[in-house]
Amino acid sequence: MAILRFDIDELVIPAAPGAAGWPDFAAANKVRTEVESEAYGTSDLALTAEETLPGWLNQGWERRRLFVARDAGRIVGCGDYETLPEDSADHAWLAVQVLPAYRRRGIGSALVDRFEAIARAECRRVQIVYTPSPDAPGERLPSPTGFGSVPLGNPEVRFLRGRGYHLEQVVRASRLALPVDPVERRRLREAAAAHAGPDYSVLQWVDRTPPEWLPDLALLYTRMSTDAPSAGLAEPEQLWTPERILQEERKAAAGPRTSLTSAVLHGPSGHLVGFTELEVPADSRRAVSQDDTLVLREHRGRRLGMLLKMANLELLAAERPGHPSVTTFNAEENRHMLTVNEAIGFAPMGYEGAWRRDAH
Known part of the structure; x- marks a missing residue:
């Protein structure tokens, strides 16, 4: 060479x-x-x-x-x-x-x-790398979470291990083929809404967040940085404020993508307790990106994740139909969210390793 x-x-x-x-x-x-x-x-x-x-x-x-x-x-x-x-x-x-x-x-x-x-x-001191690991035959390196593994002989695995990085987590990339059958979509949403009960309702918006929900959404974004499974990566809390959301939305408005958000309102408290986002390219021949999805821990177990995702897929079908697929990433140990995604129709399309190095 x-x-x-x-x-x-x-x-x-x-x-x-x-x-x-x-x-x-x-x-x-x-x-x-x-x-x-x-x-x-x-x-x-x-x-x-x-x-x-x-x-x-x-x-x-x-x-x-x-x-x-x-x-x-x-x-x-x-x-x-x-x-x-x-x-x-x-x-x-x-x-x-x-x-x-x-x-x-x-x-x-x-x-x-x-x-x-x-x-x-x-x-x-802490350096983190996320990198895809295509499937390959041979021995595998298991994630310390107990969920998922990467091929031990892959070049990126050997490279990172050689530099002192340790595998901490395996993340699944999944794909949902569109369109979702509208009858099945409606069935899943209605079943989730019935299980959640009358205290919860769905709010939706395109691009800019309504001003009255900025404080609640800021809290949800902040909790996203701490509540999502991060295994031994120990990802730090990232503080979100209404001002940060407005700044992000102003910058995003200059780009060609559209953001679709569904949030769940807890009626008795008057606060948002969960949300999900889709990022939609202008070209309908291209895939849609599933971004953050979170339900606050104190409101889990009520199928609000399913309710949110089905509501946002309905919004996508109404606002921006014709896209071929939706892609998303989830930690392999996040079994609850993977179960929701699999029930909707998401299928694995690849995996990536999340690696950490502690410098001395």
Whole structure:
């Protein structure tokens, strides 16, 4: 194999599509999309550069830096480094993608070296990596949660273990083929509503959250960061406020995706106690992304998760019909949510490992 001479540099995030830095940003996104599509065997998870840009521009609550590797000027690898803005933050999240033809030439190692050096300089002692692990024959490495495993011989598994990362969790990627039969959709929603009882009702909105529900939604987002299963990753709490939601929604409005939200209102308290979101691309030929779903722990056991998901699928069918599928990710130990998804019709399409390294 010929020696590859490559350069690594940090990109300046463009202010808008077509602005300064846009070609490199779009090229890096293309690398990420190609690598992810190869790992999962589908392009259902692909996002356009226009769709990802709003998340990169909103740096007030999560700091993200984008790096690329170039071979003779061509971007052949990319990676991002993310952390929380507080000086006291202990965690950093790392992600690296390298095109298949350029692997095993030191690009991935060079990018991770750079990120670990940044983490060291910022005193981010805990480094976390989420990466897909395609199925393969042979011995497997089990998750310490007791749910799921990854192929021990996979390159990404050997790479991360060699750098001192430990597998903490396995995450399932699932796909729901659309449309869902309307009779079955209605049956599941009505059964869930009957089980929940009259104290609970569903509210829905498109894109902007109604002002009166911003405080409740901020609490739900905050609880999402602590209540979702995170195994030994010990993901930190991320504080959400109404102002943060408004800032996120303003940035998202500049992008081409539509957000559909269903929330459940607990009548006696007058507060929202659960929510679910779908992110819908403008092109109806592309897959929809299932984002956060959460029911507060004190209101679980009433089939509110099923009620929320069926309500949002009905909203999708009414507002934006014609999309081929919905994709979602869940921890393998999150059996309750997986049971809900399987009852709706979601089927596994791949798995990823969640890895942690504690620097000394």
